[in-house]
Amino acid sequence: MKCDDARAAFLAGQVGRAESEHLETCAECRAEMPSLLETRRIMESATFWEEPPADLEDRIVGLVAGPGPKKEPAEKPPRWQLAVVGAAAVVALLLGVFLVQRTPSPDWEVALPGTAEAPLAVGVVSGWNEPGGTRMTLDIEGLPPAPNGFFYEFWLSAGDLHISAGTFTEAQGVELWVGVTRAEFPRLWITLEPIDEDESPSGVNVMDTA
Numbered sequence: 467m468k469c470d471d472a473r474a475a476f477l478a479g480q481v482g483r484a485e486s487e488h489l490e491t492c493a494e495c496r497a498e499m500p501s502l503l504e505t506r507r508i509m510e511s512a513t514f515w516e517e518p519p520a521d522l523e524d525r526i527v528g529l530v531a532g533p534g535p536k537k538e539p540a541e542k543p544p545r546w547q548l549a550v551v552g553a554a555a556v557v558a559l560l561l562g563v564f565l566v567q568r569t570p571s572p573d574w575e576v577a578l579p580g581t582a583e584a585p586l587a588v589g590v591v592s593g594w595n596e597p598g599g600t601r602m603t604l605d606i607e608g609l610p611p612a613p614n615g616f617f618y619e620f621w622l623s624a625g626d627l628h629i630s631a632g633t634f635t636e637a638q639g640v641e642l643w644v645g646v647t648r649a650e651f652p653r654l655w656i657t658l659e660p661i662d663e664d665e666s667p668s669g670v671n672v673m674d675t676a
C-alpha cells in the first residue's frame with residue numbers, strides 16, 4: 467500500500483483494511499490526517515455545490531501527492547511529477563464521483579428500441595419530473611448521425627397528440643426538456659426530420675417505445 471493510494475481511498479471514503487492499516491502505521495500519512503479529514507469534509511459537502519471550489523483540485527493533488535520536489539536532484543526525472551499525474555487521475559475520478567452523486571437518480575427510465583429504420587439502435591431514456599416539466603437524457607448506441615439537411619426529433623405522444631422535446635443530429639450527451647409529463651404522454655419516439663417548415667412528425671420513425 468502506497469501513501470497516495472491510501473490517501474486517495476480515504477478521501478473517497480473507501481477505506482478498506484489495507485488502507486486503514488497503512489494510515490494507522492505510516493507516520494507521514496498520520497501527520498497529514500488533519501488535512502485529509504478537513505478535505506474529506508469539504509468534499510462530502512460538495513453535493514450541494516453548483517461548482518466545486520476552484521482550489522479543491524490543487525488541494526487534493528497536494529495532499530495525495532505529498533510534498534513537492536524538495537529532495538530530488540535536478541537532473542533526475544522528478545518522481546513527484548509522476549505522483550502528481552497519478553493524483554490528477556485520482557482527482558478526476560473523485561470529482562466524477564461527486565458529479566454523479568450530485569445528480570439525483572432519475573424518476574423513471576425506459577428502454578427505447580430501434581425500429582426497422584434503425585435496427586442497430588438501442589437506448590435508454592432517463593427522466594426527471596420537475597415542477598416546470600420533464601427533463602430527459604438520452605443514452606443511445608448505434609444510431610448514426612443525421613445526414614446533411616436532416617435532424618432527429620424527440621417526441622412524447624398521447625394518441626395523435628405529439629409534443630416535441632427537441633432536436634439533435636448526434637445522440638451523444640443529449641439532454642431534452644418538455645413541458646408535459648410522461649404520465650400524460652407515455653409514448654416516446656424519435657423521427658428523422660428534413661430541415662423544412664413542416665413542424666409535424668415526418669413519419670420516418672427510427673426509435674420508438676410503442
Ligand SMILES: [Zn+2]
Binds near residue numbers: 492493496
Ligand atoms: Zn503513508
